[in-house]
Amino acid sequence: xxxxxxxDIISKWQKYFPEQEMPIxxxxxxxxHGAEYVKKPAENPRGYTCMFAQLAxxxxxxxxxxxxDNLGCWGAIENLFGGPFVxxxxxxxxxxxxxxxxxREQVLALNSINPKATPKGKYIIFKPFELLSEDDxxxxxxxxxxxxxxxxxHTLVSFDNTRIDNVIVPFGSGCEQSFKFAxxxxxxxxxxxxxxxxxVAMRGCMxxxxxxxxxxxxxxxxxxxxxxxxxxxxxxxxxxxxxxxK
Numbered sequence: 418x419x420x421x422x423x424x425d426i427i428s429k430w431q432k433y434f435p436e437q438e439m440p441i442x443x444x445x446x447x448x449x450h451g452a453e454y455v456k457k458p459a460e461n462p463r464g465y466t467c468m469f470a471q472l473a474x475x476x477x478x479x480x481x482x483x484x485x486d487n488l489g490c491w492g493a494i495e496n497l498f499g500g501p502f503v504x505x506x507x508x509x510x511x512x513x514x515x516x517x518x519x520x521r522e523q524v525l526a527l528n529s530i531n532p533k534a535t536p537k538g539k540y541i542i543f544k545p546f547e548l549l550s551e552d553d554x555x556x557x558x559x560x561x562x563x564x565x566x567x568x569x570x571h572t573l574v575s576f577d578n579t580r581i582d583n584v585i586v587p588f589g590s591g592c593e594q595s596f597k598f599a600x601x602x603x604x605x606x607x608x609x610x611x612x613x614x615x616x617v618a619m620r621g622c623m624x625x626x627x628x629x630x631x632x633x634x635x636x637x638x639x640x641x642x643x644x645x646x647x648x649x650x651x652x653x654x655x656x657x658x659x660x661x662x663k
Contacts, residue, residue, distance in 0.1 A: 418442075418553055418554070423549055425641075426638075427439070429644050430546075433654070434569075434658075435661065438562070439546040439560075440559065440560045441543055441559045442546060442558055443543055443556060443599075443631075444537075444541070444554060444557075450553055451544075451548070451550065452480035452481050452540075453480065454481075454483075455482070457487040468483070470622040471483070472543060478547070479545070480543065480545065491503045491507075492507065493590075493592045496592045496593050496596065497534055497536065498534055504525070507528075511524050531587075531589060534597055534600070543559075546558075554634075557603050558634060560630045560632075562627060562628065562629075563627060565657045565661060569649065569654065570610070570630045572648060573644070574632065574640055576643045577643060582609060583610060584610045585598070585602075586613075591618075594613030594615060595631050598613075598631075599631035602633060608633040608635075608636055612628060612630055613628065614628040
């Protein structure tokens with residue numbers, strides 16, 4: 418990322434969303450790009466570790482990298498790297514344990530229609546925006562935010578067009594919603610943003626008052642370009658901005 422562009426985005430983000438966590442850049446690469454290759458979680462009675470628990474370091478300002486070997490959940494391996502669909506384990510989890518789906522047929526149908534992962538490199542990198550270098554090329558940005566910020570992003574993505582479905586809320590696991598669907602949208606000519614954090618099984622791994630908003634990098638840059646001439650400079654947002662940190 419160009420350093421001047423980076424500084425401009427940081428300045429605008431701090432102006433309109435003061436003290437709110439900046440977007441996390443997500444991209445595939447064959448090298449670590451300065452990120453830490455995190456240790457795979459230990460076995461636990463649940464049978465898996467949600468990757469949102471593994472992202473705790475990112476929220477503390479560190480960049481992390483994953484591949485097929487250090488993710489703690491077979492679902493994340495499938496969703497991010499196109500790993501095998503572990504049918505029996507997935508059906509048992511969704512139908513018998515978590516009770517998110519009615520039966521095996523529902524799970525299999527969902528798997529058949531959801532987008533498939535197409536990784537562009539050995540690693541998937543999660544890097545706080547402030548750490549981006551000129552060698553980094555983000556594919557999507559994932560933003561962990563409070564409802565007021567989510568509402569602002571939802572409005573901003575539709576500022577310069579008349580499309581009514583610029584933001585989708587697909588059913589899926591946390592990593593499907595926030596990452597796999599967003600990567601799939603990023604390939605399209607007019608990508609939609611993805612509202613995530615709706616998987617109640619992963620919500621215990623993030624703060625209770627946050628959702629995720631994931632968007633293609635090009636769309637995010639356009640949103641930032643529109644900030645100064647949008648509602649963010651009116652009394653409407655000024656009234657909401659004042660309560661972000663209360």
